[in-house]
Amino acid sequence: MDNYPSLAGKLWLVGAGPGDPDLLTLRAARLLESADIVVHDGLVGAGVLALIPPHVERISVAKQRSRHTMKQERINELLVREARAGKQVVRLKGGDPFIFGRGGEELDAARAAGIACEVVPGITAAAGCAAQAGLPLTHREDASAVSFVAGQCKDLTEQDWSGLAGHGRTLVIYMGLATASAIADKLIAEGVSPGLPVAVVERGTTPEARVLRSLLADLGDLVARERVASPALIIVGKVAARADALDCLGTPGISSVLKDISCEY
Numbered sequence: 363m364d365n366y367p368s369l370a371g372k373l374w375l376v377g378a379g380p381g382d383p384d385l386l387t388l389r390a391a392r393l394l395e396s397a398d399i400v401v402h403d404g405l406v407g408a409g410v411l412a413l414i415p416p417h418v419e420r421i422s423v424a425k426q427r428s429r430h431t432m433k434q435e436r437i438n439e440l441l442v443r444e445a446r447a448g449k450q451v452v453r454l455k456g457g458d459p460f461i462f463g464r465g466g467e468e469l470d471a472a473r474a475a476g477i478a479c480e481v482v483p484g485i486t487a488a489a490g491c492a493a494q495a496g497l498p499l500t501h502r503e504d505a506s507a508v509s510f511v512a513g514q515c516k517d518l519t520e521q522d523w524s525g526l527a528g529h530g531r532t533l534v535i536y537m538g539l540a541t542a543s544a545i546a547d548k549l550i551a552e553g554v555s556p557g558l559p560v561a562v563v564e565r566g567t568t569p570e571a572r573v574l575r576s577l578l579a580d581l582g583d584l585v586a587r588e589r590v591a592s593p594a595l596i597i598v599g600k601v602a603a604r605a606d607a608l609d610c611l612g613t614p615g616i617s618s619v620l621k622d623i624s625c626e627y
């Protein structure tokens with residue numbers, strides 16, 4: 363992209379939070395009111411989209427029926443073009459723009475094009491889903507470290523899974539539904555206890571949310587049996603036993619087993 367200054371256009375990379383419109387920041391809500399155009403992805407909740415005033419132009423770059431997402435370069439070009447035309451462009455992204463949101467790439471594109479750009483954080487799915495489940499991601503007794511990991515990487519080989527779970531750690535897996543079973547196998551092969559609790563939160567913070575709980579060894583079965591649908595988040599770690607969730611272990615009385623777990627994770 364060539365380098366010439368925009369008129370007074372500006373790009374705002376805005377986090378829309380995990381779904382519930384009440385979890386939008388005040389700044390994000392204000393920007394939706396004052397924007398000339400909102401470019402949003404498919405993860406942004408309907409309740410949030412409903413806050414965009416009718417006079418504001420709206421473009422979806424969500425997955426189309428053909429299942430093709432608008433290529434990231436095309437999105438970057440669109441954002442730069444609209445800002446260069448002097449518009450206040452709000453790029454609205456699910457959760458936080460900088461957590462698996464490719465916000466960094468859009469920021470780079472804006473900077474390279476000399477477009478003023480500001481980032482507005484949003485509540486990322488991990489925080490929203492944990493809150494919904496009443497599950498503290500850290501806890502003085504259970505976990506003093508948290509990792510956010512993308513589960514969709516090719517063959518899972520791009521990720522070093524060692525040390526991410528167990529031993530006072532919480533592992534939060536984004537985009538991990540399709541690979542849930544393989545991830546569980548991988549973690550167990552790395553020495554993580556198959557009896558480590560897991561929680562799966564589907565459509566966190568929305569009225570349709572489901573929170574399911576199981577053990578690591580049963581994660582793949584749980585996802586398949588319960589037909590867990592996207593978006594869903596997988597939380598692996600001792601803290602998952604604290605989730606206010608449906609236990610899906612197929613074993614009567616397993617809740618008490620989970621509460622009594624004393625093996626070293």
Ligand code: SAH
Pocket residue numbers: 380381405455456457458459460461462463485486487488491535536537538563564565566567568592593594595596
């Ligand atoms: N930028 C987003 C993440 C985008 S990646 C954020 O900060 O939250 C998309 C993944 O996020 C989904 O596959 C899912 O794993 C997770 N996710 C997003 N919203 C969710 C929700 N409401 N409930 C459960 N998982 C969610």
